[in-house]
Amino acid sequence: MNAIEVNHLSKIFDIYEKPFDRIKEVVAFKKKIFYQRFWALKNISFSIKKGTTVGVMGQNGSGKSTLLKILAGLMLPSEGEVKKNGKTSSLIELGMGFHPEFSGKSNVYLNSALLGVSKEEIDAKFDQIVEFSGIGEFIDRPVKIYSSGMYLRLAFSVAISINPEILLIDEVLAVGDALFSQKCIKKLREFQDHGTTILFVSHDMGAIKNLCDEAILLDKGHLVERGDPGDISDYYTALIQKRYAEETKQFSFIQRIEDEKKGKRHRYGNFDAMISEIKLLNSSGEEIGGVVSGEACIIRVKAIFFEDVENAVVGTLIRDRLGNEVFGTNTGFFHQNTGPVTKEEMIIVNFTLEMNIGSGDYSITAAVHPDERGLNGHFDWIDKAISFRVFPIEPRFIGLSKLSPQISIQRLKTTDIFNLDNPLNIVFPNALDHVEMNEDFQPYLIKGWHEPEIWTEGSVRWTKKEPAFIMKISGRKVKLDVSTSKPDIEKEPIVGDVFCNGMKIGNFILNEHGWKQVDFKIQEKLKGEVARFKFILNRTWRPDDFFRNGDKRELGVSVRRIWCEE
Amino acid sequence: MKNGKPLVFRVNLFKKKIRHIFNQRYLIQQLVGREIKGRYAGSAVGIYWSVINPLVMLAVYTYVFSGVLRVRLGDEPGITNFALYLFCGFLAWNAFHETVQRSTTVILDNAPLIKNLSFPSKVLPVSIGLNSIINEIIGLCILVVAVRVILGFFPVYVWFLIPLMLFQLFLGLGLGFIFSTIHVFFRDTAQFVSIFLLIWMFGTPLFYPERMVPAQFRFLVEMNPMAYLVRMFRAVCLKNIFPDAKDIIVFAMISLFFLVIGYLIYTRRFYRFIDQL
Numbered sequence: 001m002n003a004i005e006v007n008h009l010s011k012i013f014d015i016y017e018k019p020f021d022r023i024k025e026v027v028a029f030k031k032k033i034f035y036q037r038f039w040a041l042k043n044i045s046f047s048i049k050k051g052t053t054v055g056v057m058g059q060n061g062s063g064k065s066t067l068l069k070i071l072a073g074l075m076l077p078s079e080g081e082v083k084k085n086g087k088t089s090s091l092i093e094l095g096m097g098f099h100p101e102f103s104g105k106s107n108v109y110l111n112s113a114l115l116g117v118s119k120e121e122i123d124a125k126f127d128q129i130v131e132f133s134g135i136g137e138f139i140d141r142p143v144k145i146y147s148s149g150m151y152l153r154l155a156f157s158v159a160i161s162i163n164p165e166i167l168l169i170d171e172v173l174a175v176g177d178a179l180f181s182q183k184c185i186k187k188l189r190e191f192q193d194h195g196t197t198i199l200f201v202s203h204d205m206g207a208i209k210n211l212c213d214e215a216i217l218l219d220k221g222h223l224v225e226r227g228d229p230g231d232i233s234d235y236y237t238a239l240i241q242k243r244y245a246e247e248t249k250q251f252s253f254i255q256r257i258e259d260e261k262k263g264k265r266h267r268y269g270n271f272d273a274m275i276s277e278i279k280l281l282n283s284s285g286e287e288i289g290g291v292v293s294g295e296a297c298i299i300r301v302k303a304i305f306f307e308d309v310e311n312a313v314v315g316t317l318i319r320d321r322l323g324n325e326v327f328g329t330n331t332g333f334f335h336q337n338t339g340p341v342t343k344e345e346m347i348i349v350n351f352t353l354e355m356n357i358g359s360g361d362y363s364i365t366a367a368v369h370p371d372e373r374g375l376n377g378h379f380d381w382i383d384k385a386i387s388f389r390v391f392p393i394e395p396r397f398i399g400l401s402k403l404s405p406q407i408s409i410q411r412l413k414t415t416d417i418f419n420l421d422n423p424l425n426i427v428f429p430n431a432l433d434h435v436e437m438n439e440d441f442q443p444y445l446i447k448g449w450h451e452p453e454i455w456t457e458g459s460v461r462w463t464k465k466e467p468a469f470i471m472k473i474s475g476r477k478v479k480l481d482v483s484t485s486k487p488d489i490e491k492e493p494i495v496g497d498v499f500c501n502g503m504k505i506g507n508f509i510l511n512e513h514g515w516k517q518v519d520f521k522i523q524e525k526l527k528g529e530v531a532r533f534k535f536i537l538n539r540t541w542r543p544d545d546f547f548r549n550g551d552k553r554e555l556g557v558s559v560r561r562i563w564c565e566e
Numbered sequence: 567m568k569n570g571k572p573l574v575f576r577v578n579l580f581k582k583k584i585r586h587i588f589n590q591r592y593l594i595q596q597l598v599g600r601e602i603k604g605r606y607a608g609s610a611v612g613i614y615w616s617v618i619n620p621l622v623m624l625a626v627y628t629y630v631f632s633g634v635l636r637v638r639l640g641d642e643p644g645i646t647n648f649a650l651y652l653f654c655g656f657l658a659w660n661a662f663h664e665t666v667q668r669s670t671t672v673i674l675d676n677a678p679l680i681k682n683l684s685f686p687s688k689v690l691p692v693s694i695g696l697n698s699i700i701n702e703i704i705g706l707c708i709l710v711v712a713v714r715v716i717l718g719f720f721p722v723y724v725w726f727l728i729p730l731m732l733f734q735l736f737l738g739l740g741l742g743f744i745f746s747t748i749h750v751f752f753r754d755t756a757q758f759v760s761i762f763l764l765i766w767m768f769g770t771p772l773f774y775p776e777r778m779v780p781a782q783f784r785f786l787v788e789m790n791p792m793a794y795l796v797r798m799f800r801a802v803c804l805k806n807i808f809p810d811a812k813d814i815i816v817f818a819m820i821s822l823f824f825l826v827i828g829y830l831i832y833t834r835r836f837y838r839f840i841d842q843l
Contacts, residue, residue: 019753022751073684074683075840076840092682093678096683097679101598101607101608102604106603110599113593114685115683119592195631273668512692
């Protein structure tokens with residue numbers, strides 16, 4: 001099923017040079033035209049299947065944003081029609097309607113109301129929005145004191161909190177820091193997994209290649225190409241090159257090559273010189289279609305010249321399946337410039353290299369340029385001239401590059417090492433020689449504890465099955481007050497093994513109600529050190545099973561205080 | 567938007583659109599809140615300014631017109647105290663004036679919002695109109711207390727002013743819709759509206775009683791919907807009588823007429839003007 005269908009869509013803007021022209025036109029009753037027509041989009045048709053992510057690329061002024069605004073229902077098309085199936089949400093501009101004097105919270109509500117979300121929905125999602133934005137306690141401060149990144153993050157979080165079936169995004173992923181970008185990408189992937197149809201406008205070819213299933217290329221209001229994101233990125237690059245060449249009064253052609261084996265590709269340049277052959281060879285000179293990771297091979301590029309040129313540089317570029325650049329080099333980087341080349345000459349360049357890249361499918365792009373950076377255009381550039389496969393090698397590895405690691409592993413007993421830099425001293429420098437059960441000690445109760453409860457004896461916490469805590473050792477004994485209110489404790493006693501830094505130092509048995517004080521000996525050499533303690537209980541219990549009071553927590557024992565003594 | 571639909575259909579369509587605005591009440595509530603809180607954000611006295619302002623106005627009127635100038639326009643009920651007479655008239659006029667004046671520019675002021683979010687932009691003038699009504703109600707409370715203290719009676723029909731304010735809102739919104747649409751295309755409209763409202767204000771019997779208007783200009787008062795509204799406000803608050811039925815009907819009809827016309831112009835031109843923002 002199609003989520004979006006666009007048929008013969010055009011958008012015309014009438015541009016008046018002076019405001020007074022508009023009045024003149026009204027007075028002239030349309031007998032004379034005072035405006036200039038500008039076709040922002042011209043006869044565009046495409047459809048997008050439900051659940052796919054489509055990237056829209058194009059240079060500035062190519063009509064991307066206009067297309068998105070029409071799809072979002074913000075503008076009416078001048079001609080043609082748009083059909084959408086599903087609730088649409090658009091991220092076109094962020095932070096619209098934010099009032100600088102209001103708190104982040106009020107703005108979340110205001111902004112959500114503008115996005116058409118009801119109060120109940122926002123109430124339900126508010127915490128989620130704040131958490132996603134990472135704004136924290138600033139949420140109650142006015143947004144005028146936010147940094148621009150915080151502002152945009154909050155706005156983005158609000159916008160993304162609605163669960164649309166169709167999501168339209170305009171160039172907003174570049175918001176915030178690296179952490180936030182990652183969160184955004186993750187969120188988009190979640191949307192994709194939930195079957196959301198996404199239309200994604202971006203200049204960022206990397207993002208398009210990695211996120212989109214397909215891409216659309218717009219140029220001057222026309223839809224020029226649709227296809228695989230990698231191909232479209234190449235075409236886009238070619239278009240930019242062509243535009244550049246036009247600006248610098250050079251000639252440039254774009255040629256689409258299509259064959260059954262390799263699909264659609266692009267070849268562009270001014271064709272003063274042309275590549276006649278690209279081959280991947282093994283070290284003995286035989287043509288191959290695959291190599292084992294790390295194997296030596298040769299990329300051979302032949303170029304013939306139709307004009308006399310002052311200099312020629314031959315380059316090659318390896319790209320992965322998604323079109324990400326893996327490795328590129330050229331003769332210029334090696335200062336092997338040819339100098340003047342005469343017409344009807346041929347240059348053959350062999351790049352001998354070790355294919356130190358991960359297993360997978362790759363393509364080779366080759367080009368001939370007048371200089372090493374391609375600043376003055378290209379003679380000839382062929383995208384994905386050939387493709388090849390890299391086979392895995394033992395030992396296997398993950399990623400694109402084979403960095404030939406050497407590995408050594410040593411194993412020692414922690415108790416055997418003297419003068420060990422105790423990492424706990426650094427991570428918990430403020431640890432005390434006792435642990436109370438109130439909120440102040442929360443940072444030292446590292447796992448397996450419930451929230452503190454106020455009993456008549458003071459603060460008490462229930463443990464889970466394997467509670468652990470951090471304490472500084474100031475004496476030779478560790479003492480603790482434990483109890484439990486498990487009704488059948490006589491029948492089924494709770495036994496807890498106690499560990500210090502992973503070594504067992506003793507155990508305790510609870511077989512009656514009431515507080516019980518237990519103590520354990522500690523090694524002399526640990527005095528003054530911060531240590532990690534842990535209990536392992538033989539069983540836990542649920543109050544609800546005995547009292548039917550709805551308390552379904554997994555409880556172990558309750559602890560009142562832990563401290564050190566000489 | 568083709569013409570030629572039967573009238574009944576049009577009326578139904580219009581009802582549907584009114585309901586649509588009603589369904590946006592949460593958004594409107596948020597926007598009115600933004601409007602009110604935004605105006606006093608960061609100020610120490612805050613929202614109380616909207617009470618202080620009319621109080622001070624009433625005090626100043628009393629000092630100037632009853633203390634210094636000792637204006638007396640006659641002895642018939644309603645105009646014995648000129649300060650109250652003026653305050654009562656301006657209560658209705660100011661709210662209307664503010665609605666029209668600010669609605670005219672509200673679309674352009676919020677252009678980025680309208681261009682980038684698909685939300686019903688027609689709620690913007692509505693939120694402005696509601697905001698002025700809230701101020702009007704605060705002023706009305708002050709007026710009622712002042713009437714009780716100075717004139718010695720409690721205006722019993724004051725509840726009737728609430729439906730009247732609704733029609734006053736309709737009139738203001740209708741004109742606001744029309745002017746804001748024109749303003750998008752011709753940016754001179756806001757200036758024009760200022761002058762237009764100034765002339766209208768002096769053409770409305772606010773500073774002078776209707777009977778002082780010469781016979782040859784009487785038709786101006788008859789044609790002026792705001793004259794009807796002001797007359798009804800004064801009848802209720804200062805004379806303590808129920809407004810004239812003719813006044814009510816004429817004012818309600820004119821208000822509804824402008825609301826319908828304004829709304830139709832606004833919605834039909836909406837997508838045209840979005841390209842011009």
